[in-house]
Amino acid sequence: MGSQSKIASLNPNDDKLATRLRADILKMIHSGKSGHPGGSLSCIDILISLFSGIVKCRPDDPQWSERDRVVLSKGHGVPALYAVLAELGYFPKDWLMTLRHLGSPLQGHPDVARLPAVEAATGSLGQGLSIAQGMALALKLDKMASRVFCIVGDGEIQEGQIWEAAMSAPKFKLDNLTVILDYNHGQIDGPSDEIMSLEPIVDKWKAFNWNVLEVDGHDRRAMMDVLPRQVSGRPTFVVAHTIKGKGVSFMERVIDWHGVAPNDEQLQNALEELKL
Amino acid sequence: MKATRDSFGEEVVKLGEQNPNVVVLDADLSKSTKSIKFAQKFPDRFFQMGIAESNMIGTAAGLALSGKIPFACSFGAFLTGRYDQIRMAVSYNRANVKLVGTHAGVAIGEDGHSQMGLEDVAVLRSLPNMNIYQPADDEETNQILRSMVEQAGPAYIRLTRQKLPKVYDSNYRFVPGKWNLHTKGSRVALIGTGHLLHSCLEANAVLGGKFSVVNAASLKPVDTDLILSLASSHELIVTAEDHYITGGLGSAVAEVLAEAGSRTRLRRIGLRTFGESGSPEDVLKHFQLDGPGVVTQLEKFLAEKTN
Numbered sequence: 001m002g003s004q005s006k007i008a009s010l011n012p013n014d015d016k017l018a019t020r021l022r023a024d025i026l027k028m029i030h031s032g033k034s035g036h037p038g039g040s041l042s043c044i045d046i047l048i049s050l051f052s053g054i055v056k057c058r059p060d061d062p063q064w065s066e067r068d069r070v071v072l073s074k075g076h077g078v079p080a081l082y083a084v085l086a087e088l089g090y091f092p093k094d095w096l097m098t099l100r101h102l103g104s105p106l107q108g109h110p111d112v113a114r115l116p117a118v119e120a121a122t123g124s125l126g127q128g129l130s131i132a133q134g135m136a137l138a139l140k141l142d143k144m145a146s147r148v149f150c151i152v153g154d155g156e157i158q159e160g161q162i163w164e165a166a167m168s169a170p171k172f173k174l175d176n177l178t179v180i181l182d183y184n185h186g187q188i189d190g191p192s193d194e195i196m197s198l199e200p201i202v203d204k205w206k207a208f209n210w211n212v213l214e215v216d217g218h219d220r221r222a223m224m225d226v227l228p229r230q231v232s233g234r235p236t237f238v239v240a241h242t243i244k245g246k247g248v249s250f251m252e253r254v255i256d257w258h259g260v261a262p263n264d265e266q267l268q269n270a271l272e273e274l275k276l
Numbered sequence: 277m278k279a280t281r282d283s284f285g286e287e288v289v290k291l292g293e294q295n296p297n298v299v300v301l302d303a304d305l306s307k308s309t310k311s312i313k314f315a316q317k318f319p320d321r322f323f324q325m326g327i328a329e330s331n332m333i334g335t336a337a338g339l340a341l342s343g344k345i346p347f348a349c350s351f352g353a354f355l356t357g358r359y360d361q362i363r364m365a366v367s368y369n370r371a372n373v374k375l376v377g378t379h380a381g382v383a384i385g386e387d388g389h390s391q392m393g394l395e396d397v398a399v400l401r402s403l404p405n406m407n408i409y410q411p412a413d414d415e416e417t418n419q420i421l422r423s424m425v426e427q428a429g430p431a432y433i434r435l436t437r438q439k440l441p442k443v444y445d446s447n448y449r450f451v452p453g454k455w456n457l458h459t460k461g462s463r464v465a466l467i468g469t470g471h472l473l474h475s476c477l478e479a480n481a482v483l484g485g486k487f488s489v490v491n492a493a494s495l496k497p498v499d500t501d502l503i504l505s506l507a508s509s510h511e512l513i514v515t516a517e518d519h520y521i522t523g524g525l526g527s528a529v530a531e532v533l534a535e536a537g538s539r540t541r542l543r544r545i546g547l548r549t550f551g552e553s554g555s556p557e558d559v560l561k562h563f564q565l566d567g568p569g570v571v572t573q574l575e576k577f578l579a580e581k582t583n
C-alpha cells in the first residue's frame with residue numbers, strides 16, 4: 001500500500017483551515033468536558049506548518065518506514081494534533097467528538113497503541129524528547145533520511161530529563177532531530193516566568209551545543225522557512241514564540257484556560273469569534 | 277562459578293551477532309554491567325548515555341518504537357528508580373525494551389544499601405505488560421536472554437554481581453511462566469529465585485534432602501499451576517529471595533495461594549529492613565539469606581505451632 005499512497009499535506013497559507021482546526025480543538029474539548037485549550041491553541045500553527053509539506057507522511061499508511069516522525073512531548077496539547085491528523089485523513093473527523101470518552105482511540109493524552117497515527121505515548125512531561133532521540137538514533141543506524149520533530153512545552157522543560165537529552169543529542173550528532181519549543185509562557189500554576197523561569201532560553205540551548213533558531217509560532221509562513229532548517233552534525237532547537245489560547249480573545253494569555261473545557265456558552269462565543 | 281552479569285555480557289554479544297537490531301545502552305556502568313563487551317564488538321550499536329538513566333530509558337523506548345531491540349543496562353536499583361520512565365516510555369508504549377538490572381540484592385556487599393536492588397521486582401511487577409526474570413546460573417541467563425529477544429514486549433532481567441555455581445547444562449529449557457522443580461520431596465516446598473536458589477539447595481541438603489526445591493526464574497508471569505500443585509502436596513511453602521519481602525516472589529506466591537483459597541502455610545524469606553555494608557558473605561549471613569541462614573529460618577518455621 002505504501003508505494004501507491006500519496007504524501008499528505010496541508011496548506012500553510014489557508015487561514016480558514018487554521019481557524020477551522022482551532023474550532024475543532026474547542027469542540028472536541030467541549031465534547032470531552034475536559035482538556036487543555038490554552039496549550040492546544042498555542043501549538044496548532046506549529047503543527048499545521050509541520051504538516052504542510054515539511055513532514056513527509058502517508059495517512060493511509062501511518063507506519064510508512066520513510067515517514068518523518070512528530071513526537072508531541074507536551075502530550076496535553078494532543079487535541080491540536082488530533083485536529084491535524086483528522087484533517088489529513090488519518091481517521092474520520094467524527095472521531096474528534098469522542099475525545100476523552102470511554103473506549104475512544106483519542107485518549108486524553110496520546111496513546112500509540114490505540115492510535116498508531118501518533119508516534120508515542122506521552123503526557124508524563126519531559127519524556128518525549130528522549131523517545132524522539134531514540135527514534136533519531138534508529139534512523140541514523142538504518143541510514144534513513146527521515147527526520148524527527150519533537151514539540152515540547154515551556155513548563156515541560158523544567159523537567160530534568162529534558163536537560164539530560166539536551167546533553168546527549170549533540171553528542172550523538174543528531175542533525176535529523178528538531179525540537180520545537182511552544183513558548184507560550186503559561187503553565188497550570190501561573191506564568192512560567194514566575195513558576196520557574198527558563199531564561200536565558202536561547203543561551204542555554206546554544207551552550208548545550210544545539211543549533212538554535214527563533215520564530216513567531218503563529219506565523220506559518222515564517223515557520224515554513226525556519227522549521228525545515230538543519231545544520232550538519234548538530235540537532236536544532238527552535239524557540240517558537242506563541243500565545244497561550246491564541247485565536248480566542250477571552251482565552252488568550254489567561255492561565256485559567258490551561259486545562260478547563262469551555263461550557264456551552266463559552267464554546268458558542270468562541271466559535272462566533274472564529275466566525276464559524 | 278560465574279556471575280550472571282558476566283553471562284549477560286558474553287551472551288548479548290552473541291545476540292548482537294545473530295540479530296542486527298539488537299542494540300545496547302548503558303549509563304556509565306558498562307564495566308560493572310558487563311555491557312562493555314558489546315560496546316567493544318559493536319561500537320556503532322552501543323550508546324553510552326552517561327549518568328542519566330531517565331534519558332537512557334526514554335531513548336531505548338524510541339529505539340524500540342523504531343524496530344530496534346534495545347538492552348538498557350544499569351544497576352537494578354538505579355534502573356527501576358526511574359519508574360515513571362519505565363511506566364510511560366516503556367510499558368505504556370508497549371515498547372520492546374529489555375531492561376537489564378545488575379547488582380541484585382544485599383549480596384553486592386560492601387557498597388551498601390544505596391546500590392542494592394531490593395525493590396526492583398516489586399515496582400516492575402505492578403506493570404501489566406512487564407515480564408520479570410531472575411536466572412540462577414550461566415546457562416539459565418543465556419536462555420532467558422534468548423527468550424527475551426524472541427518474545428516481543430517489555431522485560432526485565434535481574435542479575436547478580438557475585439559468582440554463582442552451575443546448575444544447568446544445555447539440556448535445560450527455560451520457558452517464561454514455568455518454574456523448574458529441582459528436587460521433589462515432601463512436607464516443605466522451598467521456592468528460591470536467583471542466588472537464593474543455591475541457599476535453598478544448600479539448606480535442603482543440610483536438612484537431609486527430603487524437601488522439594490523449586491527454581492522460580494520467571495517472577496512474572498509466575499507458574500500458577502506449579503504453585504497450586506505444591507500447595508496441595510506440601511504442608512509448608514517457603515519463598516526465598518534477596519529482595520524486600522513486599523512485592524517480590526513471596527508476595528506473588530501469596531497472591532496465587534490466597535486467590536485459590538489455599539490453606540497451605542506460607543513463609544517468606546527476604547529483606548524486612550534496609551541493607552547494609554559488609555563483605556557479601558557477612559551480609560548474606562547477617563540477613564540469614566545464605567544456606568545456614570535459610571536452615572535457621574526453616575527450622576523456626578517448622579517449629580511454629582499450627583492449628
